[in-house]
Amino acid sequence: MKKYAKGDAVRIHLTLNGQERSGVCEPRMLLSDFLRDGLGATGTHVGCEHGVCGACTVRIDGVASRSCLTLAVQAEGRCIDTVEGLNGGGDGLSDLQQAFRRNHALQCGFCTAGIMMSCADYLQRKPDPTEEEVREMLSGHLCRCTGYTNIVKAVMETAEERRARREQSNK
Ligand code: FES
Ligand code: FES
Numbered sequence: 625m626k627k628y629a630k631g632d633a634v635r636i637h638l639t640l641n642g643q644e645r646s647g648v649c650e651p652r653m654l655l656s657d658f659l660r661d662g663l664g665a666t667g668t669h670v671g672c673e674h675g676v677c678g679a680c681t682v683r684i685d686g687v688a689s690r691s692c693l694t695l696a697v698q699a700e701g702r703c704i705d706t707v708e709g710l711n712g713g714g715d716g717l718s719d720l721q722q723a724f725r726r727n728h729a730l731q732c733g734f735c736t737a738g739i740m741m742s743c744a745d746y747l748q749r750k751p752d753p754t755e756e757e758v759r760e761m762l763s764g765h766l767c768r769c770t771g772y773t774n775i776v777k778a779v780m781e782t783a784e785e786r787r788a789r790r791e792q793s794n795k
Contacts, residue, residue: 641709658696678765
């Protein structure tokens with residue numbers, strides 16, 4: 625593994641939401657800070673900064689990960705997805721985002737980006753979850769607005785819509 629010294633300026637190259645990006649950071653900089661302050665991707669929020677709340681969740685090479693527990697230098701050469709890319713670069717909202725809006729699952733919105741990144745990863749791996757499984761997945765996120773009910777509804781509705789689309793395309 626490459627060794628860094630305090631005060632080094634390191635140039636990081638990564639793919640952010642499908643686009644090649646680069647920026648300079650100190651070796652100790654967190655990925656969450658690099659995304660927000662170095663690359664201007666402020667959709668990723670920072671809450672606890674020690675891996676508890678889940679607000680900073682992004683996908684690293686497709687896997688939901690805490691960006692506050694990852695150093696920016698560890699993202700060198702990786703593919704990072706943030707909430708800004710959740711709609712695949714299109715003009716509209718993704719199905720998951722639309723379901724959050726329909727079900728009033730946004731609430732104050734602070735934890736929402738991180739939750740949606742976890743949900744996006746989860747629904748790829750587990751397209752037909754039970755409500756209990758969705759609640760278990762969401763237990764990795766702390767929402768200060770207290771109501772997880774609408775968030776669960778939005779995730780279940782997204783899974784249901786995707787199931788209906790799959791069945792339609794298999795006909
Ligand atoms: S800010 Fe990363 S888990 Fe809370
Ligand atoms: S929506 Fe307000 S903290 Fe989660």
